[in-house]
Amino acid sequence: MSKVYINGVSSVSPQSEEIFENQSSKSYYQHILPALDQDYKSMIKPMMLRRMSKAVKMGLFCSKKALLEAEIEKPDAILVGTGQGCMQDTEKFMNNMLESKEGLLSPTSFIQSTHNTVGGQIALDLKCKGHNMTFTQNSVSFESALIDAMLQFQNDDINNILVGGVDETSYEFTGFQKLDGQIKTEPVNNLELLDSKTSGTIISESAAFFTLGTEKTTKSYAELKDIEIFNSIALENLEEEIEDFLNKNNTSVLDIDAVLLGKNGDVRFDHYYKELQEGIFSDKCQVGFKHLVGENNAVTSYAFWLASKILKEKKIPEIFKLNALHCKEPGKILIYNQYLGKNHGLILLHSL
Amino acid sequence: MSDLHTELKKSIIEQLNLEDMEVSEIENDEHLFGDGLGLDSIDALELIVLLEKDYGIKLTDPNQGKEIFNSINTMADFIEKNRVR
Numbered sequence: 440m441s442k443v444y445i446n447g448v449s450s451v452s453p454q455s456e457e458i459f460e461n462q463s464s465k466s467y468y469q470h471i472l473p474a475l476d477q478d479y480k481s482m483i484k485p486m487m488l489r490r491m492s493k494a495v496k497m498g499l500f501c502s503k504k505a506l507l508e509a510e511i512e513k514p515d516a517i518l519v520g521t522g523q524g525c526m527q528d529t530e531k532f533m534n535n536m537l538e539s540k541e542g543l544l545s546p547t548s549f550i551q552s553t554h555n556t557v558g559g560q561i562a563l564d565l566k567c568k569g570h571n572m573t574f575t576q577n578s579v580s581f582e583s584a585l586i587d588a589m590l591q592f593q594n595d596d597i598n599n600i601l602v603g604g605v606d607e608t609s610y611e612f613t614g615f616q617k618l619d620g621q622i623k624t625e626p627v628n629n630l631e632l633l634d635s636k637t638s639g640t641i642i643s644e645s646a647a648f649f650t651l652g653t654e655k656t657t658k659s660y661a662e663l664k665d666i667e668i669f670n671s672i673a674l675e676n677l678e679e680e681i682e683d684f685l686n687k688n689n690t691s692v693l694d695i696d697a698v699l700l701g702k703n704g705d706v707r708f709d710h711y712y713k714e715l716q717e718g719i720f721s722d723k724c725q726v727g728f729k730h731l732v733g734e735n736n737a738v739t740s741y742a743f744w745l746a747s748k749i750l751k752e753k754k755i756p757e758i759f760k761l762n763a764l765h766c767k768e769p770g771k772i773l774i775y776n777q778y779l780g781k782n783h784g785l786i787l788l789h790s791l
Numbered sequence: 792m793s794d795l796h797t798e799l800k801k802s803i804i805e806q807l808n809l810e811d812m813e814v815s816e817i818e819n820d821e822h823l824f825g826d827g828l829g830l831d832s833i834d835a836l837e838l839i840v841l842l843e844k845d846y847g848i849k850l851t852d853p854n855q856g857k858e859i860f861n862s863i864n865t866m867a868d869f870i871e872k873n874r875v876r
Contacts, residue, residue: 486829489808543844545806546836 440593444791445660447509447650449501450744451477452732453629453643459748462758464731467629470622471608472643472733487564490547492527494607497646498557499564502601506565508658509650514601516570517558518587520580522736524554524573526609534611557605570597578701578778579668580604581740582786586666588651603648604740613642621779627704632730633761635704643733647740649747655791661750661772664688664787672783677711678719681775684785696769697724697755699742701776703734708780715775716761724766726759739776739784746772750790795867806841807834819863827862835860847875 450456453472454465465475479488479496482503488496498519506514531548550556555573562571570591574583581604591597616622623639632641651663665688672680685691698720702712716725726749732741749755749769774786800814803823807830821827824835838860842848848870850856859869 485811489810490833539844543840545840547833550833 440589441653442655443589443592443651443653443663444655445649445663445747445788446599446652446654446656446658447505447507447511448647448660448744448747449504449508450645450647450741451475451497451501452645452647452741454731458731458758459745459752459756462756464630464758467641468626470617470627470641471613472629472641473608474644474646483564487560490551491560492525492551492556492607493644494521494525494527494605494646495551495557495560497607497644498603498605498648499561501603501605501646501648502561503564505603505648505650506601509599509652509656511599511650511652513565513567514569514599514650515597516572516588516591516600517561517565517567518570518584518591518600518602519555519558519561519573520582520584520604520737520740521554521557521573521575521606522577522580523606523612524575525552525556526607526612528552528556530609530612561601576668576782578736578739578776578782579784581737581743582666582668582784585663585743585786586668589663589666592651592653598654599650599652601648602651603646604737604743605646606735606737607644608642608735616642623704629730629733632704633702633727636706638705638707640703640705640729640734643735643738645732645735645738645741647744649743659791660747662789662791664789666787667785669783671781674711674714677714677783681715681719681773681785685773685787688787690771690787692719695720695723695771695773696766697726697749697772699726699728699746699772699774700761701729701739701742701778702727702761703729705779708777711777711780711783712775722764724755724764724769725761726755727761728759731758734778736778739774739786742774742776743786743788746774746786746788750788753790793867795870796863799863799866799870802841802845803838806837817863821862823860823862838866842870846870846873848873
């Protein structure tokens with residue numbers, strides 16, 4: 440199989456995309472973080488925009504930007520990872536059902552409430568009739584979409600793929616995550632999230648999309664080497680699984696320059712990251728991102744965006760660092776994430 | 792302009808999320824679909840629901856839709872003649 444390059448990137452999150460350059464972060468004192476509003480009208484026709492929920496808007500906006508950067512008009516395939524799908528429209532039509540006592544319902548929100556609405560709307564906008572798939576696999580949704588991308592690239596006819604992750608919050612449904620302890624109960628500032636000693640985290644909405652291609656261009660960010668997902672890993676086997684994954688890719692812990700960790704301040708499950716921080720990656724530059732953009736099922740797409748930027752710009756902004764080690768020229772990055780101790784994902788990227 | 796015309800325009804703007812549009816910007820005889828307001832098939836479904844919900848009118852013949860939803864004027868005429876509430 441030919442190599443896979445990241446040729447265009449774009450993200451929407453509770454932080455501005457410029458955070459990488461200016462390190463100016465937005466601070467929140469809330470448990471549910473909204474993604475920052477964008478100039479959606481600059482990219483999406485108003486008549487299309489009017490019935491789009493946030494996930495669709497964010498997904499299409501990022502997709503068009505990532506394609507524009509890679510100078511690709513129409514990709515050969517569109518792959519989307521989303522854990523929760525279009526929750527806002529689901530909530531809307533369920534509220535309609537209650538209000539109308541299960542009478543007449545507005546069809547739009549029902550039609551658009553499915554998980555694959557984002558992928559479908561992107562395809563409609565781009566008039567792309569290629570392979571279109573949406574993956575809903577909890578916190579490895581984006582990783583699953585990436586795995587499909589790698590499989591699709593084995594086909595000689597596939598040269599460019601649009602792949603991304605997106606999840607939105609909705610007023611009632613996101614709040615339900617408080618009921619089973621996924622969201623913290625005490626007030627917390629996102630910038631202090633990773634020092635938290637309590638259970639739960641802060642939930643957010645975000646999207647990040649990428650143009651992957653088999654051709655390296657002058658704008659390429661990095662090379663995507665491999666992805667692996669695990670439904671569960673016993674803590675005592677975590678390091679071994681990671682070493683096996685790296686060995687499979689003819690590399691080792693020694694070669695890794697930086698590790699991006701999905702630490703989210705949930706005292707019940709952050710020990711997975713601690714194990715690595717104090718173990719095989721203790722002398723590596725450790726990078727976090729959830730203290731800035733929060734937690735959601737597709738947030739590893741943000742980590743992928745961050746890793747791509749790090750490898751292209753060859754620097755790690757201080758605001759993302761979890762330790763004081765300096766990494767002069769990041770060349771190999773491993774992203775590791777899990778949520779609630781399950782659905783572990785590994786992504787390996789190399790610089791060009 | 793009758794109250795019904797204004798009421799219809801307000802409902803259409805709200806129901807179809809025509810966020811940046813004002814009542815005064817929709818002409819009574821302007822085509823709602825195609826070259827006029829530019830509504831599409833999903834909007835047509837919303838309008839059918841609107842007729843039933845607000846005026847108790849159930850469209851039995853889908854072919855009627857093209858004529859009824861031609862403009863605000865044609866919609867208002869149809870509602871005046873057939874409304875049950």
